[in-house]
Amino acid sequence: MIQFFKSLYFNPRFFISIGVFAVLFLVSYWLTPIYAYVWLLALAFLLLTLADVVLLFKQNSLNAERILPDKFSNSDLNSVKIELQNQASVKINVELIEEIPVQFQKRDFIKRVSIPPKKKISTSYGLRPVERGEYIFGNLNAYVSSPINLIKRRYTFNKDQMVKVFPSFIQMKKYDFLAIDNRISQIGLKKIRRIGHTMEFEQIKEYIQGDDIRTINWKATAKHQGIMVNQYQDEKSQPIYSIIDTSRVMKMPFDELKLVDYAINSTLAFSNIALKKKDKVGMLSFSHKIGNYLPASSKMTQLQLILNQLYNIDTKFLDSDFGLLYAHLKRKITQRSLLMLYTNFEHISSLQRQLPYLKAISKKHVLVVIFFKNTELEKFSEEQPENLATIYEQTIAIQFKNDKYFMAKELEKHGIQTILTAPKDLSINTINKYLEIKARGLL
Structure with missing residues (x-):
């Protein structure tokens, strides 16, 4: 009986009807002839309510299931599917109230669906996590109403389901084609002109503008009408490391995502491309001390190992120790390697x-320092000033923006490759730089 009352709820139509009867009884005080008819209507309403109760509680009219993916992709829209089955012989209306994980701070989720008798339907919604870790879903609450729509019955399903949020594997798959098809181009992906070549011969092809004239195959040219050149493959099995700074400078958020998470997502996407290119890939994290370290390897299981290492990385509140990083690299990485260093400098x-x-x-080593534009400051510096104080603040913002470009030039002056990028463009710019270094034969 207690469970019955816990599951019983009243729809707005019930309370509206009660209000109407109250008004009718009040009016019947002066119009006494209608008093008996009002009682008949009230009795009919009571019987209708009891019929609604019997219709909803004589059997379980709804079966529902929340279907979660194996894992969520950080910073991407992930789909959660809900399957609903009407087990009653009448059409039912369902209000779904989902207890979404606390990380989303979303308490107004409600979805309404109608299900024909004895039918099964599915619905879905999307969630965009911005933190890695474990996400716990609470109850899936379903409030079922019959066509009478006076009361509703609550069902609860799938309590305390858990899903883990991993670095963005959706972003990794998005750029996966770069490793298998060199002919595809799209906005943001640069076509890198090859400066040099290795001694690993691949094929003879017709000359096109931009090919190195030193690769002309004169014997093949003599046998064909056009100029023929030798094409060489990129060198393979070169060690490449992604180095992630996890100090306080990487805690700054843009679009609700911390810089360290942008770096982690980029590392996964970039490592996947490098492995498909047959290079050895490793990773390292550091702040005031060395964190996760994974030696470079080209094994098929390396990407999963990198994913597991990236899952546990988080920022610290201390400054990073680049001297400690230099000592660790000198001791652990003895072969000349490509180092992609994700960090940030604000001054x-x-x-x-x-x-x-x-x-x-x-x-x-071939060092690529990757740091970030402050897109919020750049956006603020381009707004129309409203007063003298805003002009002063925009002048400072422009100075900070120019300092970023000056720092990039300073690094390049000392022979250090740089990427100065907006956080949202990090992955594609990192992949472009890798393809450029491979094409130029700098490693």
């Missing part, structure tokens, strides 16, 4: 403190 003085260590690392 020239912060770069100057770390520049000696970056120069020392670049002498032994």
